[in-house]
Amino acid sequence: xxxxxxxxxxxxxxxxxxxxxxxxxxxxxxxxxxxxxxxxxxxxxxxxxxxxxxxxxxxxxxxxxxxxxxxxxxxxxxxxxxxxxxxxxxxxxxxxxxxxxxxxxxxxxxxxxxxxxxxxxxxxxxxxxxxxxxxxxxxxxxxxxxxxxxxxxxxxxxxxxxxxxxxxxxxxxxxxxxxxxxxxxxxxxxxxxxxxxxxxxxxxxxxxxxxxxxxxxxxxxxxxxxxxxxxxxxxxxxxxxxxxxxxxxxxxxxxxxxxxxxxxxxxxxxxxxxxxxxxxxxxxxxxxxxxxxxxxxxxxxxxxxxxxxxxxxxxxxxxxxxxxxxxxxxxxxxxxxxxxxxxxxxxxxxxxxxxxxxxxxxxxxxxxxxxxxxxxxxxxxxxxxxxxxxxxxxxxxxxxxxxxxxxxxxxxxxxxxxxxxxxxxx
Amino acid sequence: xxxxxxxxxxxxxxxxxxxxxxxxxxxxxxxxxxxxxxxxxxxxxxxxxxxxxxxxxxxxxxxxxxxxxxxxxxxxxxxxxxxxxxxxxxxxxxxxxxxxxxxxxxxxxxxxxxxxxxxxxxxxxxxxxxxxxxxxxxxxxxxxxxxxxxxxxxxxxxxxxxxxxxxxxxxxxxxxxxxxxxxxxxxxxxxxxxxxxxxxxxxxxxxxxxxxxxxxxxxxxxxxxxxxxxxxxxxxxxxxxxxxx
Numbered sequence: 001x002x003x004x005x006x007x008x009x010x011x012x013x014x015x016x017x018x019x020x021x022x023x024x025x026x027x028x029x030x031x032x033x034x035x036x037x038x039x040x041x042x043x044x045x046x047x048x049x050x051x052x053x054x055x056x057x058x059x060x061x062x063x064x065x066x067x068x069x070x071x072x073x074x075x076x077x078x079x080x081x082x083x084x085x086x087x088x089x090x091x092x093x094x095x096x097x098x099x100x101x102x103x104x105x106x107x108x109x110x111x112x113x114x115x116x117x118x119x120x121x122x123x124x125x126x127x128x129x130x131x132x133x134x135x136x137x138x139x140x141x142x143x144x145x146x147x148x149x150x151x152x153x154x155x156x157x158x159x160x161x162x163x164x165x166x167x168x169x170x171x172x173x174x175x176x177x178x179x180x181x182x183x184x185x186x187x188x189x190x191x192x193x194x195x196x197x198x199x200x201x202x203x204x205x206x207x208x209x210x211x212x213x214x215x216x217x218x219x220x221x222x223x224x225x226x227x228x229x230x231x232x233x234x235x236x237x238x239x240x241x242x243x244x245x246x247x248x249x250x251x252x253x254x255x256x257x258x259x260x261x262x263x264x265x266x267x268x269x270x271x272x273x274x275x276x277x278x279x280x281x282x283x284x285x286x287x288x289x290x291x292x293x294x295x296x297x298x299x300x301x302x303x304x305x306x307x308x309x310x311x312x313x314x315x316x317x318x319x320x321x322x323x324x325x326x327x328x329x330x331x332x333x334x335x336x337x338x339x340x341x342x343x344x345x346x347x348x349x350x351x352x353x354x355x356x357x358x359x360x361x362x363x364x365x366x367x368x369x370x371x372x373x374x375x376x377x378x379x380x381x382x383x384x385x386x387x388x389x390x391x392x393x394x395x396x397x398x399x400x401x402x403x404x405x406x407x408x409x410x411x412x413x414x415x416x417x418x419x420x421x422x423x424x425x426x
Numbered sequence: 427x428x429x430x431x432x433x434x435x436x437x438x439x440x441x442x443x444x445x446x447x448x449x450x451x452x453x454x455x456x457x458x459x460x461x462x463x464x465x466x467x468x469x470x471x472x473x474x475x476x477x478x479x480x481x482x483x484x485x486x487x488x489x490x491x492x493x494x495x496x497x498x499x500x501x502x503x504x505x506x507x508x509x510x511x512x513x514x515x516x517x518x519x520x521x522x523x524x525x526x527x528x529x530x531x532x533x534x535x536x537x538x539x540x541x542x543x544x545x546x547x548x549x550x551x552x553x554x555x556x557x558x559x560x561x562x563x564x565x566x567x568x569x570x571x572x573x574x575x576x577x578x579x580x581x582x583x584x585x586x587x588x589x590x591x592x593x594x595x596x597x598x599x600x601x602x603x604x605x606x607x608x609x610x611x612x613x614x615x616x617x618x619x620x621x622x623x624x625x626x627x628x629x630x631x632x633x634x635x636x637x638x639x640x641x642x643x644x645x646x647x648x649x650x651x652x653x654x655x656x657x658x659x660x661x662x663x664x665x666x667x668x669x670x671x
């Protein structure tokens with residue numbers, strides 16, 4: 001008899017879900033739409049150009065070094081360079097139109113070359129940056145270092161100003177306050193450089209110094225030559241989020257049933273408390289599981305997302321997550337008092353779980369301490385597990401722990417709900 | 427058929443029901459009357475297994491009601507005070523669901539659904555959503571849902587609240603029919619005329635205790651020899667005229 005009742009409870013809740021067009025739209029279509037949007041933002045490099053960082057360069061030097069820096073930076077695929085005046089550059093940063101403005105001061109080239117040989121203090125490059133784009137400042141600093149070093153070394157060891165500076169350095173060597181042995185060593189070095197200039201074909205134009213390495217990049221995904229597909233993560237994240245919303249629906253639904261007297265009728269039947277709650281939870285778990293499958297089916301067909309790892313692992317994580325969500329819904333009902341009062345708190349708790357679980361942005365972007373802390377969030381396990389078996393292409397072993405942990409959360413939430421549920425109906 | 431013995435239920439310092447006892451036999455309708463907060467609904471809730479009493483027991487055909495999953499609960503049908511139906515589902519789907527909770531399935535439940543819907547005059551509306559029903563139709567369907575599994579005992583908690591005279595009269599006819607069929611009926615209400623028309627016996631509860639348990643005629647006689655004394659006058663004389671909420 002308990003089985004007949006269980007089937008009836010599940011069937012009834014599924015009927016109610018599909019009879020509510022709004023619930024179906026929110027439950028099935030919204031995660032697809034939002035995941036598609038997020039996926040288009042975070043989809044990875046594939047064949048398209050990366051988003052360029054807008055920077056401004058103010059060249060107040062106008063010398064060979066600064067022109068070489070400008071040429072190098074202008075050709076960098078990571079940057080979009082403009083050359084406004086100093087006030088315009090600062091205004092552009094302030095307005096958020098460029099991330100960083102770099103001022104190359106007058107005399108920069110000569111000072112940099114002298115500093116290269118230890119003959120003076122290093123000149124300062126001024127960088128104005130948008131504080132909301134701190135990460136981009138770091139990237140620009142690195143790119144500028146590369147191009148400045150290339151330009152200064154090229155000019156120092158091959159350009160006219162380099163020859164002049166070496167000559168000046170040799171002439172001023174006696175005036176330097178350093179031990180005689182060091183002076184002699186530096187003199188030998190500079191004379192060797194002069195000799196090197198004399199041997200250059202045509203006297204100049206060669207490029208004696210350059211970056212001492214090149215970079216070969218490969219995105220490590222499921223298989224070689226398979227690009228990262230950001231839609232896999234966004235569909236995992238948004239699927240997880242909207243399934244969690246169904247927990248709120250379950251919790252509020254039970255409170256509404258209580259308010260409308262329906263719970264009395266359910267409780268008057270010869271049905272144990274466990275089976276009653278199991279029936280309520282099972283329908284939500286089914287809806288959640290189907291939601292995840294539908295979302296990923298869409299992602300697979302439209303965005304070519306692949307479950308490159310264990311399909312069984314994917315199913316296990318999705319099912320365990322759906323069960324966890326259902327028991328969380330029971331907990332919402334157990335702790336809630338009124339539907340209206342509970343809804344706000346439940347939504348807040350859900351959004352916090354989703355945010356800290358890495359559904360909106362991947363958890364690796366979190367600070368290290370937060371990455372550790374968020375391991376207590378079940379959503380984090382679901383998303384990491386789904387990432388593992390989709391675009392990372394890992395096997396069932398990578399899905400095992402997330403599945404076990406999610407089922408552990410299910411037991412915890414279910415036990416708490418059973419213990420805290422208000423059973424008496426006066 | 428139904429025996430309630432020495433029920434007591436307290437919520438903290440507030441005693442909702444205190445030593446409540448009464449019996450209802452087959453084919454008998456007992457009206458449970460009382461002011462707001464007197465303990466009527468708590469008593470009904472204990473009988474239907476929704477609330478566990480601190481003390482006392484409920485006997486169904488001589489067997490004690492034990493726990494949530496006790497099969498003896500099949501002998502009880504509850505018609506809650508609220509219209510306890512899913513508005514989004516059809517009348518048929520509602521009844522099929524409530525029948526399944528009592529272990530009904532297959533052709534038996536379909537037959538029972540046809541029967542109860544015809545009995546409350548809603549056979550033509552079986553496939554319509556409950557949200558399209560009037561208040562009176564919902565009340566009749568609420569009654570049908572409590573009777574679907576053919577219980578021997580029917581507990582009705584203010585089943586006529588907010589219905590028009592036609593629907594109320596139809597419900598009365600249904601209840602009189604149930605009496606004739608030998609069902610045991612417990613009926614709470616604030617409407618004295620309903621009790622006068624339907625009840626074989628009246629149990630009046632005040633402040634959680636039974637203050638009267640007798641037939642309408644005997645209760646009238648206890649107040650005055652005059653035949654013109656109403657049940658309401660008897661009720662007010664026993665429970666007082668002071669407002670309770």
